[in-house]
Amino acid sequence: MRLTGSILALALLLPCAVGGQGHGRAVTVTGEVASDAVPERPGRVVSINLCTDQLAMLLAAPGQLLSVSHLAAEPRSSSMAEQAGAYRLNHGRAEEIWLMQPDLVIAGSFSRRATVDMLRRLGVPVVVMDPAYSLAQVSDRLREMGAALGRETEAEQAVRDFEAALEALRDEVSDPPRAAIYDANGYTAGNRTLAGEILATAGFANIATEAGVAGVGRLPLELLAMADPDAVISGRRHPGASRSEEILDHPVVQALRDRSAGAVLTDRDWVCGTPHVLNAIAEMRALRRTVAAE
Known part of the structure; x- marks a missing residue:
């Protein structure tokens, strides 16, 4: 899977081997739960x-x-690329x-x-976890990972x-500036997405809702x-060419960026429902204050 500037669009759209130890238990997650017992x-x-990877x-x-997946070590896609260097990398085979x-494998629902x-x-016991589609589900996924690891x-x-830091980032904005998430293939995200909630928490009105x-x-x-x-907020472009990204070079998009507070997302902080979304909110909060000052 190519994690390019369209990584946001994907994110928005866009589980004991022999010898395992401990007594078995059931783990409740939003996604699937292996039928075999998970070690305590x-x-x-x-x-x-x-x-x-990052939750673990x-x-x-x-x-x-x-071990964590090889994507965890890629700085463009992972907020914890440096930390991933301490683990074996796998390719999901x-x-x-x-x-x-x-003793346990943890997968995502798109694995x-x-x-x-x-x-x-x-x-091999396998726990499959769903992505987080909202800020509230970040807390849910932390609890699910804690249950899987026995680290409640x-x-x-x-x-x-996380919740204390999130609350500290919320501002009362009486007249929020209007922003567009606009990514590869013209994809956008409304308020019922993780990206949309990041934007709203930072004090922006989302034009996707208007549309x-x-x-x-x-x-x-x-x-x-x-x-x-x-x-206008778009994903960070990666090396190489993709026809899906050509729309981002359209003169209309460029003109909107030139005369507005155009911004580029740090995709790695937006793509996964982990506490690193706080960085994305802080970045958008700073952008909103720049817009207001203008």
Whole structure:
């Protein structure tokens, strides 16, 4: 999967090997739960999804997390690329993961289904977690990861820290400036998305809502031009060429950026529902204050 400037669009649109230790237990997550028992406190954990990688790195006990996906080490896509250097990197293949002899594998709902199914047939407990589609679900995912790792106390502290920091970033804005999230293929995000909630929490009015887009959808270029937003926010362009990104070079989009407070997202802080979304909110909050000053 190519994580380019369209990483935001994707995010918006856009689970014991033999010898595992501990008594089995059920783990409740929003996504799927493996039918086999999950160890109480797994000692060898492998994550195969970018977002679960970061949640696991935040909460795992020293020595508990064995491996994270190779995407976790890519600075353009991961908010914890430096920390990922402390772990083995995997490519989500069942054979490489099996050879690590994990007590638990944590996957995302968009992880390779063949890998998840094969590991379960081999008797490896797998927990599958859904992405976070709202700020409230960031707390939910922290608790789910804490339950999977047997680190509930640490997860509750992380939730308290996250929610306190989130509340501190909220401002009362009587006349919010209007912003457009506009990404590859003309995709935008309404208020019923994680990106939309980041924008709203930072004090912006989202023109996607004006256009009748509540979730993720395409915003015609004509509607973008007529909306005349105060800020146009797009994904960071990556090396290489993609026809899906050509619309971002359209003269209308460029003109809107030139005469408004155009902004480029730090995709890695937007793509996963982790406490790193606080960085995205802070960045948009600073942009909103710049717009207001103008």
